[in-house]
Amino acid sequence: MLSAVSLGPGSPDLLAPLARTVLERADVIVGYGKYIELVPSELLEGKEVFSTGMMGEVERSQKAVEHARQGRRVAVVCSGDAGIYAMAGLLLEILEAEDLLDSVPFEVVPGIPAFNAAAALLGAPLMHDFACVSLSDLLTPWEVIEKRVRLAAEADFVIAIYNPRSRKRADHLETALNAIREHRGPDTPVGVVRNAYREGQEVFSCTLGTLDPGRVDMLTVLVVGNSATRAVGGKILTPRGYHAKYDLSR
Missing domain, CATH: 3.30.950.10 (Tetrapyrrole methylase, C-terminal domain)
Structure with missing residues (x-):
């Protein structure tokens, strides 16, 4: 499963319950380094974490898709809402480009946008x-x-x-x-x-x-x-x- 997970504005109090559940169940968490810092530390424990700096969106997305193709539960974290100026669209584009739309389950987990x-x-x-x-x-x-x-x-x-x-x-x-x-x-x-x-x-x-x-x-x-x-x-x-x-x- 490949999940674009919304972290909301940044406060743990505003992390949506569904987003928290998906992060708890994830095997791999992928994200921009500053956004990884917004994930409550207990939700990172025991997970493989992959992060990059600015301008690394394509690299992060390709790595996330690679893990998801292996059957792992991958959460790509985004600040605000994953579907608004964030990673949900790029992930879908990569799945489309690699002809994986039918073989890699994909979801967008909503949150509070900026x-x-x-x-x-x-x-x-x-x-x-x-x-x-x-x-x-x-x-x-x-x-x-x-x-x-x-x-x-x-x-x-x-x-x-x-x-x-x-x-x-x-x-x-x-x-x-x-x-x-x-x-x-x-x-x-x-x-x-x-x-x-x-x-x-x-x-x-x-x-x-x-x-x-x-x-x-x-x-x-x-x-x-x-x-x-x-x-x-x-x-x-x-x-x-x-x-x-x-x-x-x-």
């Missing part, structure tokens, strides 16, 4: 339609990413932004924010969450006009509000529309 964790810490910013965009152009052309950001802003989606800024592409975030500013006012609330539910957690809110890109890195998720989003008691709220249909005061 935008959910960030939203919970910010309040209720995702109560209406939203789009999620990664600014990493390692696998997607920047022109495509910028177009998606601009169209999401034009459609008035709340926008959750993954991988917003790194040293090699420090200007991408400002370019994306400028695309959003074409359709949003400077007072639009923005939530900034770094290391959600992990050591070093940082949560704050600002506006589209005051956001300092220098405070943002690859461990940060941004949530940019839509035209209805507002700050409420230190939290961010995107109303679903109840206030327009019902009397909410008593």
Whole structure:
């Protein structure tokens, strides 16, 4: 069995019960080194562990498939949800390329994705339609990413932004924010969450006009509000529309 296992944001308290069960039963655990560190130590005991650094996704996936072909129970761990910007898709692609879809059982074990964790810490910013965009152009052309950001802003989606800024592409975030500013006012609330539910957690809110890109890195998720989003008691709220249909005061 080959399992893409979601670890959630990183706190053991937010590891889904099914994910814990799959990890307990696994013979081999495969993952990026930083994500292996998120696995509770008791779940690693007695297991074969294979890890690599950044940019080792294909190597890790091929090794996991190799073990699974031998009949071993393999868990490929991912932060957040394995099916969102993580390893589930690559594992399926390799199984497809090696003509193993019918011979190697495969499953995706869901978890709490980063935008959910960030939203919970910010309040209720995702109560209406939203789009999620990664600014990493390692696998997607920047022109495509910028177009998606601009169209999401034009459609008035709340926008959750993954991988917003790194040293090699420090200007991408400002370019994306400028695309959003074409359709949003400077007072639009923005939530900034770094290391959600992990050591070093940082949560704050600002506006589209005051956001300092220098405070943002690859461990940060941004949530940019839509035209209805507002700050409420230190939290961010995107109303679903109840206030327009019902009397909410008593």
